[in-house]
């Protein structure tokens with residue numbers, strides 16, 4: 526009996542020991558498991574961050590760019606907020622009118638000055654542009670691209686909200702535009718060189734620092750906006766397309782763009798590459814040099830299409846001076862003009878492969894801007910003269 530009790534006692538002790546050991550084992554297992562989960566979480570977070578950094582360094586190797594996700598970058602406005610920012614979309618706040626609709630000056634409740642684009646076409650093209658614009662601009666950040674601050678998209682309204690550029694579009698200051706009563710500035714040579722460089726940097730960012738590259742598709746002087754200090758930013762990605770990643774690759778697409786700026790191969794075949802933007806950039810450079818509209822059929826025969834008229838004269842020392850904007854007289858050196866004219870001539874080559882990359886254009890313009898600025902500090906002043914625009918022809922949208 527005693528032996529049996531002793532045996533039972535031992536059995537209980539062993540059982541208790543087993544329970545204790547098992548509990549300790551389970552508890553340690555739980556601790557180990559939660560530690561494993563913690564470490565795993567941390568590692569995956571680190572992994573995500575570093576791959577985002579990799580992406581940024583691969584795609585945006587550029588002074589001060591940040592690629593932001595759409596949730597992060599943009600503010601969503603109610604129509605009511607934008608209505609009150611523009612005093613009920615009052616006529617007095619209209620600063621321009623483009624293919625998307627009217628553009629208003631506005632002040633947000635926090636005091637920020639903004640430009641508000643109200644879509645006036647209900648068609649598919651407008652909706653598509655709206656989507657592309659929001660998608661593109663929320664991903665891209667560069668000091669040379671106009672920042673989209675936010676948007677409003679309800680069942681009745683599509684509105685885009687941008688940073689406000691007090692000096693409006695470059696086009697308004699180069700030549701007078703139909704119906705425009707805006708005050709235009711006489712942009713001097715130095716300012717034109719700086720604008721050419723900054724706009725080139727905007728395109729360089731899109732073509733060479735974003736992957737896949739972004740083709741603007743509607744690069745023109747009215748899509749280069751000027752801030753208070755006449756610094757330039759490229760705007761309007763409504764027509765932008767993601768380019769092919771392959772070297773020499775192209776994207777086939779419906780031909781859109783603006784008359785006078787569209788590269789010949791794109792107009793003929795719809796094949797779109799970054800070189801199509803380079804052509805349009807060349808046309809803008811010609812506008813800066815000559816102060817002429819890309820297409821003006823009121824001009825004498827042979828002078829209506831800017832590229833056709835200017836191209837043979839760009840490489841001739843004597844003739845190049847004759848095509849220069851008379852407003853620039855006395856401001857440039859022959860050497861500078863020859864260099865800028867050579868860049869323009871390369872950009873508007875009919876054969877896309879002969880056109881330079883935007884990085885090459887930037888590299889050629891940087892020393893020109895630097896040299897001119899240092900020499901003008903000693904010599905002439907570069908003031909802006911206020912003039913009232915007479916009216917002439919608007920290049921307008923092409924329906925090719």
Ligand SMILES: Nc1ncnc2c1ncn2[C@@H]1O[C@H](COP(=O)(O)OP(=O)(O)OP(=O)(O)O)[C@@H](O)[C@H]1O
Nearest residue numbers: 621622623624625628640687688689690693694747
């Ligand atoms: N962010 C802005 N700040 C100040 N003014 C602006 C701004 N955006 C546009 N504008 C003004 O509104 C005008 C019209 O711009 P918009 O982009 O709508 O048309 P566009 O460039 O002439 O043609 P498109 O619709 O083909 O781009 C510009 O020329 C400019 O004067």
Ligand SMILES: [Mg+2]
Nearest residue numbers: 623747748761
């Ligand atoms: Mg525009």
